[in-house]
Amino acid sequence: MPRIAVIEHDLCKPKDCHLLCLRICPLVRTGVKAIEVNEETGKPIIAESLCMGCGLCVKKCPFHAISIVNVPEELEEDCVHRYGPNAFKLYRLPIPKPGKVLGIIGANGTGKSTSLAILSGRLKPNLGKYDEPPEWDDIIRFFRGSELQPYFSKLAEDRLRAVLKPQHVDLLAKKLKGTVAQLLKVADERGALDEIVDELELKDIMNRDVRKLSGGELQRLAVGIVALREADVYLFDEPSSYLDVYQRVKVAKLIRSLAREDKYVIVVEHDLAVLDYISDLVCVIYGEPGVFGVVSMPRGVGVGINEYLDGYLPAENMRIRKEAIRFDLRPLERIWKPEEKMLSWPRMVKVLGDFKLTVEPGSAHKGEVIGIVGPNGIGKTTFIRMLAGELEPDEGYVPLREKLKVSYKPQYILPEYDGTVRNMLVEEGGPEATSAWFRSEVLRPLRIEKLMDRYVKELSGGELQSVYIATCLAKDAKIYLIDEPMAYLDVEQRLTVARVVRHIAEERGAVVFIVEHDIIAHDFIADTLMVFTGRPGIEGHALSPMGLKKGMNLFLKELGITFRRDKHSGRPRVNKEGSYLDRLQKSIGEYYYVER
Ligand code: ADP
Ligand code: ADP
Ligand code: SF4
Ligand code: SF4
Numbered sequence: 288m289p290r291i292a293v294i295e296h297d298l299c300k301p302k303d304c305h306l307l308c309l310r311i312c313p314l315v316r317t318g319v320k321a322i323e324v325n326e327e328t329g330k331p332i333i334a335e336s337l338c339m340g341c342g343l344c345v346k347k348c349p350f351h352a353i354s355i356v357n358v359p360e361e362l363e364e365d366c367v368h369r370y371g372p373n374a375f376k377l378y379r380l381p382i383p384k385p386g387k388v389l390g391i392i393g394a395n396g397t398g399k400s401t402s403l404a405i406l407s408g409r410l411k412p413n414l415g416k417y418d419e420p421p422e423w424d425d426i427i428r429f430f431r432g433s434e435l436q437p438y439f440s441k442l443a444e445d446r447l448r449a450v451l452k453p454q455h456v457d458l459l460a461k462k463l464k465g466t467v468a469q470l471l472k473v474a475d476e477r478g479a480l481d482e483i484v485d486e487l488e489l490k491d492i493m494n495r496d497v498r499k500l501s502g503g504e505l506q507r508l509a510v511g512i513v514a515l516r517e518a519d520v521y522l523f524d525e526p527s528s529y530l531d532v533y534q535r536v537k538v539a540k541l542i543r544s545l546a547r548e549d550k551y552v553i554v555v556e557h558d559l560a561v562l563d564y565i566s567d568l569v570c571v572i573y574g575e576p577g578v579f580g581v582v583s584m585p586r587g588v589g590v591g592i593n594e595y596l597d598g599y600l601p602a603e604n605m606r607i608r609k610e611a612i613r614f615d616l617r618p619l620e621r622i623w624k625p626e627e628k629m630l631s632w633p634r635m636v637k638v639l640g641d642f643k644l645t646v647e648p649g650s651a652h653k654g655e656v657i658g659i660v661g662p663n664g665i666g667k668t669t670f671i672r673m674l675a676g677e678l679e680p681d682e683g684y685v686p687l688r689e690k691l692k693v694s695y696k697p698q699y700i701l702p703e704y705d706g707t708v709r710n711m712l713v714e715e716g717g718p719e720a721t722s723a724w725f726r727s728e729v730l731r732p733l734r735i736e737k738l739m740d741r742y743v744k745e746l747s748g749g750e751l752q753s754v755y756i757a758t759c760l761a762k763d764a765k766i767y768l769i770d771e772p773m774a775y776l777d778v779e780q781r782l783t784v785a786r787v788v789r790h791i792a793e794e795r796g797a798v799v800f801i802v803e804h805d806i807i808a809h810d811f812i813a814d815t816l817m818v819f820t821g822r823p824g825i826e827g828h829a830l831s832p833m834g835l836k837k838g839m840n841l842f843l844k845e846l847g848i849t850f851r852r853d854k855h856s857g858r859p860r861v862n863k864e865g866s867y868l869d870r871l872q873k874s875i876g877e878y879y880y881v882e883r
Pocket of ligand 3: 294331351
């Protein structure tokens with residue numbers, strides 16, 4: 288079986304370990320050069336053809352820099368790209384179809400962005416021959432018999448213009464200059480400015496400087512800029528992060544409308560409801576994060592997402608996960624004992640400048656995870672600060688014996704910390720961050736152990752999110768406010784975060800408030816739901832925590848969106864507006880739990 292050896296360049300520190308891998312490799316000891324030192328970098332290189340896969344170096348490397356995996360023989364001929372010796376390897380590519388939206392789903396680190404970079408023409412695929420990169424003719428020949436052949440023929444001749452919305456919109460504010468209006472005008476090659484401004488509801492922020500935009504505003508601006516271009520290929524890397532549910536549906540509609548006639552539209556997205564709504568077809572990418580990725584053949588969107596959730600791809604005869612992911616159609620209402628009540632609040636009112644928040648009376652219990660739904664700027668943070676005793680309400684009061692400690696994960700995550708993950712965790716999370724318990728309950732499941740010696744500034748979006756969540760959970764607090772934890776995380780990471788957060792809430796007897804716009808995530812994480820309604824920035828109305836079913840129905844009714852449940856997996860699917868089910872569900876007031 289062919290073998291892939293990957294050494295993470297950032298993690299490998301030969302000076303600190305005195306080239307331990309080289310010293311312990313049994314083959315090297317007998318004179319076989321399975322590991323050699325690159326003279327330029329001083330770092331080891333593993334010869335995959337010689338290595339016998341004993342795994343000793345993987346186990347002993349003090350910085351967890353080495354991975355060695357076997358891959359099926361038949362894959363080898365399908366290698367599309369390798370970044371270098373002992374680097375990540377991508378097999379096959381998503382096959383886009385003209386006039387259709389192709390969705391891509393898969394774990395982080397398995398090559399989704401690499402695929403987008405290749406399909407957009409930014410990265411020329413080397414077919415694994417990084418030391419002797421092939422010419423376009425060879426590449427086109429490689430894709431013979433596939434729909435990718437005409438695609439790459441055009442790309443090679445500059446006859447295919449591609450535009451990409453990057454993943455990490457938080458960083459755009461630093462790259463772009465000017466006001467929203469200026470940026471959109473420059474991008475407007477299709478003469479569709481008014482239409483797009485209208486669809487993305489950008490009118491009110493047209494004169495705002497890009498550096499003053501919130502994450503959700505930046506996301507809509509970035510989608511707008513791409514949609515205004517006259518291109519043949521439109522690529523979107525996670526278009527829904529930071530948007531509320533209503534905005535997600537709007538953006539999804541806009542992206543769908545770009546798939547005209549011969550246009551290709553390709554979208555990477557982890558919010559399953561959005562991916563389902565946007566795509567016609569879906570490709571699953573599976574493999575070993577950071578080591579290799581394999582792209583599946585495109586499938587119809589419904590079947591494709593179900594196969595992904597099942598963890599088994601029949602066409603490839605490939606199991607990608609041990610267990611299937613299933614959804615609960617009838618969430619159990621948790622019953623709380625009176626002594627578990629941690630805090631109660633009466634009706635409260637708070638005015639801050641032009642904004643007025645009214646909170647209905649409610650209570651929270653030890654170990655309770657309260658999901659919060661509602662738009663941004665509606666008073667969620669204000670509410671939590673009142674609960675914690677940091678802000679005095681103008682009407683009503685919070686009967687607290689002492690100030691409750693609050694730990695907060697902000698919505699926007701920026702790689703600003705100047706140091707390693709370990710330093711950030713200890714400095715900002717406190718001593719608990721390095722305890723054995725925290726390591727096994729939080730850091731290991733969130734896959735942070737491997738990142739400990741990496742610099743925060745060099746982390747990917749998903750890695751940074753996990754580190755921010757862990758830092759928040761390391762603090763000993765009674766109230767946790769975790770704002771949009773799922774952005775940039777893949778589906779499995781979202782499930783892991785849900786599990787970890789629930790566990791911490793139980794262990795510490797704390798209350799956790801989770802603000803999240805991926806509403807399917809609330810299925811996994813929340814016991815109860817708190818709905819915030821009103822007009823962002825003007826007036827907010829916070830309802831008491833209620834059961835998931837009641838809360839979802841109330842929230843979705845306000846938005847006018849209904850979900851049906853997929854028969855096979857139980858996952859929620861957005862109904863087309865005005866469809867038979869949409870009308871039926873609205874008439875019976877069941878916006879979220881109807882089985883079909
Ligand atoms: P995804 O989008 O699925 O999260 P990516 O395509 O961004 O995955 O990355 C897949 C793997 O390729 C990651 O392990 C990443 O570190 C690695 N990688 C990305 N760019 C480079 C590069 N220029 N050189 C070496 N490795 C890279
Ligand atoms: P959310 O957490 O739902 O995004 P916040 O509670 O942070 O909302 O804010 C609600 C509204 O109150 C926003 O419009 C915000 O600009 C406004 N606001 C928050 N703090 C102040 C303040 N100290 N002075 C004036 N307005 C404020
Ligand atoms: Fe040391 Fe690990 Fe690098 Fe080998 S791979 S030189 S053991 S840090
Ligand atoms: Fe050597 Fe074993 Fe590591 Fe291969 S897996 S490089 S044989 S120590």
